[in-house]
Structures are given as structure tokens and as C-alpha cells.
Amino acid sequence: xxxxxxxxxxxxxxxxxxxxxxxxxxxxxxxxxxxxxxxxxxxxxxxxxxxxxxxxxxxxxxxxxxxxxxxxxxxxxxxxxxxxxxxxxxxxxxxxxxxxxxxxxxxxxxxxxxxxxxxxxxxxxxxxxxxxxxxxxxxxxxxxxxxxxxxxxxxxxxxxxxxxxxxxxxxxxxxxxxxxx
Amino acid sequence: xxxxxxxxxxxxxxxxxxxxxxxxxxxxxxxxxxxxxxxxxxxxxxxxxxxxxxxxxxxxxxxxxxxxxxxxxxxxxxxxxxxxxxxxxxxxxxxxxxxxxxxxxxxxxxxxxxxxxxxxxxxxxxxxxxxxxxxxxxxxxxxxxxxxxxxxxxxxxxxxxxxxxxxxxxxxxxxxxx
Numbered sequence: 001x002x003x004x005x006x007x008x009x010x011x012x013x014x015x016x017x018x019x020x021x022x023x024x025x026x027x028x029x030x031x032x033x034x035x036x037x038x039x040x041x042x043x044x045x046x047x048x049x050x051x052x053x054x055x056x057x058x059x060x061x062x063x064x065x066x067x068x069x070x071x072x073x074x075x076x077x078x079x080x081x082x083x084x085x086x087x088x089x090x091x092x093x094x095x096x097x098x099x100x101x102x103x104x105x106x107x108x109x110x111x112x113x114x115x116x117x118x119x120x121x122x123x124x125x126x127x128x129x130x131x132x133x134x135x136x137x138x139x140x141x142x143x144x145x146x147x148x149x150x151x152x153x154x155x156x157x158x159x160x161x162x163x164x165x166x167x168x169x170x171x172x173x174x175x176x177x178x179x180x181x
Numbered sequence: 182x183x184x185x186x187x188x189x190x191x192x193x194x195x196x197x198x199x200x201x202x203x204x205x206x207x208x209x210x211x212x213x214x215x216x217x218x219x220x221x222x223x224x225x226x227x228x229x230x231x232x233x234x235x236x237x238x239x240x241x242x243x244x245x246x247x248x249x250x251x252x253x254x255x256x257x258x259x260x261x262x263x264x265x266x267x268x269x270x271x272x273x274x275x276x277x278x279x280x281x282x283x284x285x286x287x288x289x290x291x292x293x294x295x296x297x298x299x300x301x302x303x304x305x306x307x308x309x310x311x312x313x314x315x316x317x318x319x320x321x322x323x324x325x326x327x328x329x330x331x332x333x334x335x336x337x338x339x340x341x342x343x344x345x346x347x348x349x350x351x352x353x354x355x356x357x358x359x
Contacts, residue, residue, distance in 0.1 A: 001349065001352060003352065011220075012221055012222075015189075015269075018271070019269065019271055022341070022344075023344060027348055027349060029342065030345030030346055030349045047247060087356055109356060111355055116267060122266070126191075128192065151355055152351075152358075154351055156268050156269040157269050157293055157294055160268050172358060174351035174355075176348040177294075179340070179341050180271060180275060180335050180340075181340070
């Protein structure tokens with residue numbers, strides 16, 4: 001199977017991003033042809049994606065500006081990569097919307113890797129400043145609303161799948177776990 | 182002796198609880214090094230708080246490469262996570278691979294992923310957390326046995342091969358759906 005993986009990155013190292021690259025690596029070990037599209041960020045040099053291939057888009061690491069620039073650049077990179085893939089796996093995050101829309105345009109199935117499922121109320125409660133409260137709303141919308149238009153979800157645990165179902169997601173979902181080590 | 186945690190410094194990871202546990206364990210047992218690996222938006226505030234609390238034995242080493250992190254895990258005695266929400270908790274598995282006992286808050290997800298291998302603590306009870314860390318530092322035989330079983334469990338269920346196989350099967354099934 002030819003798989004395109006899409007994930008965000010930032011200056012902070014997050015378990016979910018490491019897990020995504022390791023999953024893509026596991027898919028490559030399983031005999032699939034895997035390409036990952038990501039930005040410059042903290043996972044660079046931390047996880048070796050081989051035998052998967054990785055393309056890192058150069059964007060600033062600044063908060064808000066970095067993600068916006070990455071999303072803008074994805075509009076140019078995705079149309080080149082999507083036609084070469086049979087299926088697209090996108091890491092849960094702000095890129096899901098763009099990938100889901102372009103995936104539909106190119107008639108490719110789009111699957112989301114879902115990590116933790118956090119409610120909006122919870123995200124609001126841990127936001128320390130007003131601007132963070134606003135960005136948490138934006139983040140929640142960009143992560144969870146596009147699940148309505150994707151073709152399936154891979155969950156890292158039963159707990160994630162249960163919470164996803166609790167939020168109203170009724171599409172195909174599978175628990176695959178995470179690579180440890 | 183060293184207690185380690187690997188996580189982003191974010192509110193949901195409850196780094197202040199980590200400081201409270203460090204304070205209690207050191208008050209009871211004398212100097213034990215507490216190391217937090219990982220960076221985040223709370224770093225400045227948490228480092229400042231540790232200074233205010235006079236916790237000289239607590240170190241925030243920031244982000245490390247996988248190799249350095251794994252080396253530090255192997256050089257530690259106990260792994261802790263004060264996180265209040267997790268989807269999987271990858272680092273617990275890494276701690277088990279390094280043969281460390283693990284102390285965590287009692288989140289349902291840990292049972293699903295790691296069975297009863299971690300030592301679990303009632304949510305936000307830093308006193309019980311400190312007691313369990315102290316117990317783990319004593320390394321009783323039953324806990325050593327449990328850690329070895331946990332290591333085998335992680336190797337069998339969360340290797341590249343087993344996850345790659347499950348994910349390939351799932352993607353193939355999604356591709357077949359009309």
C-alpha cells in the first residue's frame with residue numbers, strides 16, 4: 001500500500017508527534033511504501049523515520065504564525081504528494097481539515113490518527129491566558145469538526161475510541177496502539 | 182537515587198504535583214534526585230516555583246534526544262507521571278522497557294494499555310503518590326517481578342511489527358469500504 005502521512009510539528013516535543021512518526025515507520029516495516037509530510041520542528045533528529053521517507057517543510061517555530069504558514073504551504077505540497085498515495089493518514093491536529101478537503105478533491109481516503117480526545121471545557125479550563133482560551137477553541141474546532149468528513153480513524157487506545165464515540169463520531173474506527181521503544 | 186518523569190511541561194501534566202511529591206519524598210527519605218525531561222509553556226513558572234520551594238534536588242533538563250532520554254531512563258530508579266489525561270502514555274512503556282517501576286495517577290487508560298503493571302494513586306493525592314514512590318524506591322522483590330512482566334508485555338504488544346501489522350490491516354479494511 002502507498003501511504004502518505006501528514007503531521008504538524010513545533011518547537012515543543014509532543015508524544016503524539018513522535019507516536020505518529022513511529023507508526024509510519026511501523027507501516028513501512030510492514031511492507032508499505034510510506035512518505036511523511038511534516039514541518040521543521042522538535043521531532044527533527046529525535047526520531048529517525050527510516051525506512052519511511054520524510055519531507056519537512058520549512059516554517060517558523062513561532063506560535064500561531066508557524067502553524068498558519070505550514071497550513072498555507074501544505075496547499076502547495078499536498079497536491080503533489082496526494083496523487084502518488086492510495087490512502088492518507090493524518091495526525092490529529094490542525095492539519096486534518098486541509099488534508100480531508102484535499103483528499104476528497106483527489107478522491108483519496110483520509111484516515112486520522114487520534115490520540116487523546118479532550119473536551120472543549122477541559123481545554124478551556126487548562127488555558128492559562130485569554131489568548132490561549134481563544135486558541136484552544138480554534139484548536140478544538142480544527143481537530144474534531146473535520147472528523148465528519150474523513151473515511152476512518154485509527155485510535156491509539158480503547159479509551160480514545162470510547163471518548164470519540166461519546167463525542168458522536170460514528171464512522172469506521174480501529175484501535176492500533178502505539179509503538180513503544 | 183533518581184526519580185524521572187518524561188513529559189511536556191503543560192497544565193494537564195500537573196508539574197506542580199511533581200514538585201509536591203519531590204518535596205515529600207525528600208523530606209521522608211533524604212536527598213533523592215527528581216528529573217523532569219521535556220519542555221513546554223510552563224517551564225519558567227515551574228522552575229521558579231521549584232526555587233521558591235527550595236527544591237535543589239529537582240532538575241528540569243528540557244528536551245533530550247531519544248538516545249539521551251533512554252540513557253537517563255536506564256540510569257534512574259523510578260518513573261513517575263503526574264498527568265491527569267492521557268491517550269496512551271507512551272513514556273510509561275519506555276519506562277517499563279528500561280525496567281523501571283512506574284507510579285501514576287489512576288487513569289482508566291493505564292489499565293487498558295498496561296494492565297495492572299503501574300502503581301496507581303488516587304487522583305491528585307500527592308501524599309499517597311509520595312508513599313508509592315518511596316515504596317518503589319525500596320524495590321521490593323514483588324515489584325521487580327512485576328516490572329519484568331511489564332517489560333515483556335510491552336515488547337510483545339507495542340513493537341514496530343505488531344503495531345505495523347494492526348495498522349496495515351485497519352487501513353486495508355478502510356480502503357475496501359465503499
